[in-house]
Amino acid sequence: MSSTQMNSLDLTHPPKASEFSDEIVARFAREVAKYPNDQKQSAVMACLSIVQQVNGFVSPGDELFLAAYLEMPPMAVHEVSTFYNMYNLAPVGKFKINVCTNLPCQLRDGQTALDYLSKKLGVGVGGTTKDGLFTLQPGECMGACADAPVMLVNDRTMCSFMSTEKMDQMIETLSALKDDGVQS
Amino acid sequence: MSLDLNSVLSGFRASGDQTCFHGRHIKPQILDGLNGINWSLKDYESRGGYQALRKILGKDGGEGLTQDQVIATVKESGLRGRGGAGFPTGLKWSFMPRQFPGQKYLVCNSDEGEPGTCKDRDIMQFNPHAVIEGMAIAAFAMGISVGYNYIHGEIFQTYERFEEALEQARAAGYLGNAILGSSFNFQLHAAHGFGAYICGEETALLESLEGKKGQPRFKPPFPASYGLYGKPTTINNTETFAAVPWIIRNGGQAYLECGKPNNGGTKIFSVSGDVERPGNYEVPMGTPFPVLLELAGGVKGGRALKAVIPGGSSAPVLPASMMQDITMDYDSIAKAGSMLGSGAVIVLDETRCMVKSLLRLSYFYMHESCGQCTPCREGTGWLWRVVDRIEKGEGRESDLALLDNVAENIMGRTICALGDAAAMPVRGMIKHFRHEFEHHITHKTCMVHAAV
Numbered sequence: 363m364s365s366t367q368m369n370s371l372d373l374t375h376p377p378k379a380s381e382f383s384d385e386i387v388a389r390f391a392r393e394v395a396k397y398p399n400d401q402k403q404s405a406v407m408a409c410l411s412i413v414q415q416v417n418g419f420v421s422p423g424d425e426l427f428l429a430a431y432l433e434m435p436p437m438a439v440h441e442v443s444t445f446y447n448m449y450n451l452a453p454v455g456k457f458k459i460n461v462c463t464n465l466p467c468q469l470r471d472g473q474t475a476l477d478y479l480s481k482k483l484g485v486g487v488g489g490t491t492k493d494g495l496f497t498l499q500p501g502e503c504m505g506a507c508a509d510a511p512v513m514l515v516n517d518r519t520m521c522s523f524m525s526t527e528k529m530d531q532m533i534e535t536l537s538a539l540k541d542d543g544v545q546s
Numbered sequence: 547m548s549l550d551l552n553s554v555l556s557g558f559r560a561s562g563d564q565t566c567f568h569g570r571h572i573k574p575q576i577l578d579g580l581n582g583i584n585w586s587l588k589d590y591e592s593r594g595g596y597q598a599l600r601k602i603l604g605k606d607g608g609e610g611l612t613q614d615q616v617i618a619t620v621k622e623s624g625l626r627g628r629g630g631a632g633f634p635t636g637l638k639w640s641f642m643p644r645q646f647p648g649q650k651y652l653v654c655n656s657d658e659g660e661p662g663t664c665k666d667r668d669i670m671q672f673n674p675h676a677v678i679e680g681m682a683i684a685a686f687a688m689g690i691s692v693g694y695n696y697i698h699g700e701i702f703q704t705y706e707r708f709e710e711a712l713e714q715a716r717a718a719g720y721l722g723n724a725i726l727g728s729s730f731n732f733q734l735h736a737a738h739g740f741g742a743y744i745c746g747e748e749t750a751l752l753e754s755l756e757g758k759k760g761q762p763r764f765k766p767p768f769p770a771s772y773g774l775y776g777k778p779t780t781i782n783n784t785e786t787f788a789a790v791p792w793i794i795r796n797g798g799q800a801y802l803e804c805g806k807p808n809n810g811g812t813k814i815f816s817v818s819g820d821v822e823r824p825g826n827y828e829v830p831m832g833t834p835f836p837v838l839l840e841l842a843g844g845v846k847g848g849r850a851l852k853a854v855i856p857g858g859s860s861a862p863v864l865p866a867s868m869m870q871d872i873t874m875d876y877d878s879i880a881k882a883g884s885m886l887g888s889g890a891v892i893v894l895d896e897t898r899c900m901v902k903s904l905l906r907l908s909y910f911y912m913h914e915s916c917g918q919c920t921p922c923r924e925g926t927g928w929l930w931r932v933v934d935r936i937e938k939g940e941g942r943e944s945d946l947a948l949l950d951n952v953a954e955n956i957m958g959r960t961i962c963a964l965g966d967a968a969a970m971p972v973r974g975m976i977k978h979f980r981h982e983f984e985h986h987i988t989h990k991t992c993m994v995h996a997a998v
Contacts, residue, residue, distance in 0.1 A: 396694075396735040398649075401775060403757035404737070411699070411740055434757065445759035445916075447741030448699055464661045465859060465906045466818035466892050502743060502910055503859075504700035505658040505667050507890070508565045508816060508824035517740075518702035519551045521558035532558060539554065 379426035386416055390431060403434045406442050410449055414517065419450035447502070448517050455490040457536050460501035460514040467503075470510035475524055476500055482533065495540055496533075552703060559703070565825035566668045570841045573804065574828040575792045575812050576785065580672045585707070587714040590675035596720055598794035599679050602686055603728045611794075613644065616687035620790065622798025624810025629655055629746075629783030630858065630887045632876045641770040642688040642780050651774040652685045652693035653755070653781040656708075657739050657746040659698055661859035661910065662890030665814040665826050666784035670697070671704045673788065674711035678734065680787030682720060683794060685732040688780055692733050695784075696751050699740035708736050743914035747962045748781045750916065761918045762962035783888075785814055805831030809875035813889050817842040820849070820895035831875040838874055838891065849895040853978070857887025859907050860967030862974025863900075884974065899994045900979040901986050904971060905933045911968030922965035925956040929972055936983060939990030946976055946983055 382390070389412050393405035406428060413424045420443050429436040443449045450458065461476040476498070480487055483496050490497040506512045509522035521532060552559075562582045571577055579593055590596070597606065604610025611619075621636030642650065654677065658666040670677060681693050697705045712734060715721045723731045737755055739745045745754045749763035752774050773779020789811055793801045802810040809831040815838055818824045822843025829838060835854070845851050851866040856874075862884045864872070872878050879886045894903060912926040929952055932945050942948075953969035960966070976983060985993040 396737070398775065401756070404755060406757040407699075407740055407754065408738060411738070432757070438758070441759050442757065445742065446699070446739070449740060463906070464910055465903060466662045466890075468906055469819040469892070469894065469898070470824065501700075502741075502913060503659045503661040503663075505664050505698050506560065506701070507662050507664045507818040507892075508826065509560050509664070510818070510824070514700060515555060516551055517699070519555050520560070520701065520703060521555055522560035523564070524558065528558060532555065535554060 377422040377426060380423040402432045406432055406439060410443055414450060419453050455497035456495050458497040458516055460499045462501045462504050462512050464503045466507035467510040472511045475511035478526060479529060562672055566672055568825060571827055572829040576669060576676055576788045577828045582672055585672050585674060587675055587718055595675050596679055598791040599682050601794060602683060603726050605726050613687050619798040620793060623793045623801035624808060625789055626876060627783055628785035635786055639688055643778050644689045646778050649777050650690045651777055651779040652681060652690045653779055654681055654695040654784055654787055655748060655751055655781055656695055656697040656784045657751055659743045659746050660888045660890060662816060662818050662892040663858050663888040664816045667701050667704050668826050669784055669788050670708050674708050676788040676791060677784055678711060678715050680790035681734060682732050683790050686730055691731045694735050694737050694755055696737045696755055699738050705736060705738045744916045744964060761916045764961055806875050809877060815889045815891050817891045819893040820846045821893050822846055832873045835869050835872045835874055845895050852896045852898055853894045855892040857885045858890040860970055861885045861887045862970050863978060865978045899992045900975050900982045901937045904975045905937045907971050908933045915964060919960040921956045921959040925952050926968045928952045936986050941987035945987060
């Protein structure tokens with residue numbers, strides 16, 4: 363799940379740290395509490411994924427907030443967000459779909475499923491539909507090889523045994539939600 | 547208004563019926579009696595769960611076990627690491643400096659991303675308390691008070707299931723301070739990755755757990771002396787921990803007798819690819835491959851078996867002729883020139899082009915190389931590009947020698963095993979299916995389509 367787009371620091375207009383609601387900060391705090399007091403940085407993976415769940419992607423301002431909150435250098439947060447494939451460093455469609463195309467899945471139509479969705483949605487692999495609803499990406503092994511074809515929607519929801527009919531149903535279901543807020 | 551995608555898309559969620567509750571295991575221990583609904587603590591207890599922890603703490607009338615007795619039992623069982631390396635678990639536990647006065651850590655490696663492997667997901671989804679109990683026993687044996695289970699980021703629903711199970715175990719007094727009224731304390735937490743195969747490598751996993759990019763560390767020092775936050779740390783795979791309660795309840799000898807000498811117990815094999823019933827199959831170590839294939843419904847569509855990658859994508863491929871005589875255990879597969887690895891059995895039928903198959907794997911290793919070591923960072927790109935041009939009919943006569951040379955220059959020259967894992971499939975494919983690669987180079991086309 364490589365992300366070719368990256369957020370970049372505009373040095374002439376340095377970003378301001380984002381703000382988060384008490385509810386979200388409580389979720390950050392719950393992650394921090396898992397680790398020793400002097401190791402808050404350990405929570406950065408989970409906090410970044412919470413940010414992405416809430417905002418759809420991770421912005422430089424979000425990274426600045428987490429750097430201060432977790433008492434680590436902003437660059438150390440950026441090192442993490444750029445290393446792991448699932449963090450979105452730029453806005454994506456309302457629904458990001460990652461289709462596993464690794465060999466075990468490829469043997470069971472994983473690549474065919476990706477091609478089908480690409481054609482159905484009229485969007486190239488890695489692209490976002492014009493209405494901003496769907497982003498389509500290939501994925502590496504999701505550890506669900508026996509469920510192939512398998513895909514992830516917005517990082518947290520796995521869909522298994524995705525035949526053509528089920529992909530049609532899934533797209534129909536998600537398309538109907540275009541005006542709803544999303545919490546994956 | 548917010549909506550919950552897990553509910554909206556619940557109709558597409560895997561039930562486990564196909565992969566786990568098919569009733570096609572042989573003498574199962576970890577996956578025995580599961581149905582998808584009975585994952586919670588009460589159900590686990592009714593299957594005999596947490597009896598092993600009670601036994602070692604002397605809470606069921608017995609005297610309890612000492613740390614040495616627990617480790618001796620695990621050594622006797624012949625349990626070997628289920629994550630891929632197959633290192634004897636009891637021996638690993640004995641490396642932990644138990645008398646170290648500072649904090650020590652226990653880590654479960656659930657970063658299951660080796661292509662073909664999908665067993666730890668089913669274990670944590672459908673029997674999470676087996677992992678929790680196994681970790682608590684391990685923590686007791688090594689005098690550890692804090693543990694983490696690092697779970698693959700792609701299986702977020704399973705991560706949430708595991709967190710729910712942790713809450714149940716804490717509420718029941720199986721985790722936390724003064725467990726079951728004893729002097730044993732153990733805090734266990736769940737953490738998650740977010741899309742990096744390399745974090746399945748244990749020291750990369752530790753870096754990730756520390757909130758850093760997952761680049762492996764030099765070894766030595768090994769985690770047993772310098773692990774999480776620089777403290778002594780023991781890391782085992784999910785399935786390894788899940789095997790422990792059975793061993794404590796039934797004894798090391800009984801576990802060993804389930805399998806073969808030096809290859810104790812059962813193993814969960816994830817069978818994927820060209821079979822009728824892809825899924826997880828828990829069978830005794832040493833089960834003949836044809837039996838496993840039969841459990842998985844045989845080759846899809848009744849076609850002929852061409853090859854098997856027996857232990858996850860990093861394991862060298864073996865041709866069908868060799869697989870017929872193999873038993874599924876560490877020693878037998880190693881003798882055939884491959885490895886049992888994580889127990890991921892990728893089946894390829896007669897219609898599969900080996901060049902194309904290798905191409906996808908080579909892309910994967912290039913994509914997932916962490917970039918730290920030049921031979922791997924550059925070499926995996928070379929492997930992919932050369933296989934790619936062979937597949938496209940642009941291969942050169944010298945390319946097979948080139949692939950071998952690049953593979954040789956990666957192997958043994960990197961900090962971690964990802965370099966070797968990228969090189970071994972290339973060498974295995976060329977060793978056993980050289981004629982297919984040569985045909986691609988000479989005729990600019992695939993020989994499989996012509997033959998089938």
